[in-house]
Amino acid sequence: MMNLDWSFYNWALIHDFVLKGLGFSLMLTVVATLGGILFGTLLALMRLSGKRWLGVPATVYVNGMRSIPLVMVILWFFLLVPFLIGRPIGAEVSAMVTFIAFEAAYFSEIMRAGIQSVPRGQVAAGLALGMSYGQNMKLVVLPQAFRNMLPVLLTQTIILFQDTSLVYAIGAYDMLKGFEVAGKNFGRPIEAYLMAAVLYFVICYALSALVKRLHQRIAIIR
Amino acid sequence: MSWDWQVFCEDTITREATPSCFGQGGDITYLDWLLSAWGWTVSVSLSALLLALLVGAVVGTLRTLPDRPLVVRAGNAWVELFRNIPLLVQIFLWYHVVPTLFPALKAVPGFVLVVLALGLFTSARVAEQVRSGIQALPRGQRHAAMALGLTTAQAYRFVLLPLALRIVIPPLTSEIMSIFKNSSVAFAVSVAELTMFAMQAQEETARGIEVYLAVTTLYVISAFVINRVMAAIEKRSRVPGLMAAGGGGH
Numbered sequence: 001m002m003n004l005d006w007s008f009y010n011w012a013l014i015h016d017f018v019l020k021g022l023g024f025s026l027m028l029t030v031v032a033t034l035g036g037i038l039f040g041t042l043l044a045l046m047r048l049s050g051k052r053w054l055g056v057p058a059t060v061y062v063n064g065m066r067s068i069p070l071v072m073v074i075l076w077f078f079l080l081v082p083f084l085i086g087r088p089i090g091a092e093v094s095a096m097v098t099f100i101a102f103e104a105a106y107f108s109e110i111m112r113a114g115i116q117s118v119p120r121g122q123v124a125a126g127l128a129l130g131m132s133y134g135q136n137m138k139l140v141v142l143p144q145a146f147r148n149m150l151p152v153l154l155t156q157t158i159i160l161f162q163d164t165s166l167v168y169a170i171g172a173y174d175m176l177k178g179f180e181v182a183g184k185n186f187g188r189p190i191e192a193y194l195m196a197a198v199l200y201f202v203i204c205y206a207l208s209a210l211v212k213r214l215h216q217r218i219a220i221i222r
Numbered sequence: 223m224s225w226d227w228q229v230f231c232e233d234t235i236t237r238e239a240t241p242s243c244f245g246q247g248g249d250i251t252y253l254d255w256l257l258s259a260w261g262w263t264v265s266v267s268l269s270a271l272l273l274a275l276l277v278g279a280v281v282g283t284l285r286t287l288p289d290r291p292l293v294v295r296a297g298n299a300w301v302e303l304f305r306n307i308p309l310l311v312q313i314f315l316w317y318h319v320v321p322t323l324f325p326a327l328k329a330v331p332g333f334v335l336v337v338l339a340l341g342l343f344t345s346a347r348v349a350e351q352v353r354s355g356i357q358a359l360p361r362g363q364r365h366a367a368m369a370l371g372l373t374t375a376q377a378y379r380f381v382l383l384p385l386a387l388r389i390v391i392p393p394l395t396s397e398i399m400s401i402f403k404n405s406s407v408a409f410a411v412s413v414a415e416l417t418m419f420a421m422q423a424q425e426e427t428a429r430g431i432e433v434y435l436a437v438t439t440l441y442v443i444s445a446f447v448i449n450r451v452m453a454a455i456e457k458r459s460r461v462p463g464l465m466a467a468g469g470g471g472h
Contacts, residue, residue: 067403068403069402072434072437075420075424076434079431162306162308163308166407176311190323197307204305204306205302
């Protein structure tokens with residue numbers, strides 16, 4: 001390599017600049033995954049309910065979200081949310097609201113595919129046992145759908161973790177921002193960007209290797 | 223609140239509305255700027271798409287070569303490398319780090335660096351689709367080619383690739399739509415594309431909603447056009463007898 005300043009890499013840098021950002025990136029990932037799965041499941045159920053007044057709005061929402069770049073959605077929410085609730089909010093809170101709303105559209109497509117992968121006989125059997133629609137979904141369909149979709153859900157979570165770097169657009173302090181601030185402060189932007197790339201790679205590669213193993217285990221059990 | 227679409231007719235410097243909504247003699251209005259930003263989005267996306275398809279098809283093919291474990295590993299490493307680093311970080315690497323480490327690249331314009339970043343990022347995804355397309359072919363195709371005495375190169379050229387590249391068109395459609403969406407990340411290194419326009423015009427005019435609505439509409443139109451174009455290509459390149467004729471559904 002060229003003449004990188006290796007003394008830039010030390011614990012103080014990690015401690016003072018990176019950990020706070022990494023914490024926010026991880027928190028945003030977890031919050032958006034949980035919120036996205038919750039609202040995504042609701043959206044998927046609306047689309048599969050067979051009722052037009054539920055299905056059409058959900059379809060419009062999902063397709064709309066999926067045809068706009070995430071950066072634009074981040075900007076939209078940062079502009080609109082203070083407008084709607086009447087007071088300014090921080091970039092971090094705005095990012096969380098945005099990611100839940102945006103990821104819900106993607107998770108709903110995964111959930112829809114998962115629910116549709118459950119054999120029809122399961123639903124019929126549940127009905128034959130006298131279960132209500134709600135019981136059937138909760139006890140029979142959704143547990144199997146979640147299991148079928150687990151690898152895809154986790155892969156989406158890895159993509160989501162990478163996408164959290166886009167909160168750069170509204171200046172929220174995530175892991176990338178931490179590296180950038182450190183790079184600017186010490187006049188070592190090259191070293192900072194390189195290490196950011198390495199850290200993202202290690203985290204995402206390790207996670208996707210885990211998902212791969214999980215996928216194989218599930219495939220053996222079934 | 224009230225709408226103010228007049229803002230697009232304003233001159234970007236004097237902030238005075240022009241009657242035609244287009245600038246005269248070197249001056250530009252926000253409408254001019256919006257359209258040129260759309261042009262940048264389209265040209266970044268199409269250039270990156272070309273690069274991604276070329277590199278992705280080659281890397282994806284190499285990953286399926288028989289008896290070449292080293293080549294396959296190199297192909298896999300390529301995919302893992304470009305898939306596991308966020309696009310924004312890759313753009314920063316190309317824009318800030320690469321020209322410093324290789325001074326010969328200092329003169330390269332930012333547009334090219336962003337196209338390289340977006341194109342190679344997407345090439346990993348294309349390579350993954352092409353690999354699974356080739357591996358989805360029945361084994362008999364490869365065996366039949368070998369039995370006919372074709373070399374490996376001939377088998378790929380005449381048997382495997384003509385089938386596989388047509389099978390991967392539907393999944394590629396969503397990658398191509400992603401390229402247009404992902405081109406928005408170029409705002410971070412000041413390429414004058416739509417998202418950059420949205421941020422700057424919002425700040426200058428304080429008419430965020432109108433500006434964002436216009437930009438969002440152009441993204442949606444772009445996505446719709448690609449969707450239609452790809453549907454037409456898919457129809458024309460359908461392999462007879464392999465996929466149900468007229469059966470859409472992705």
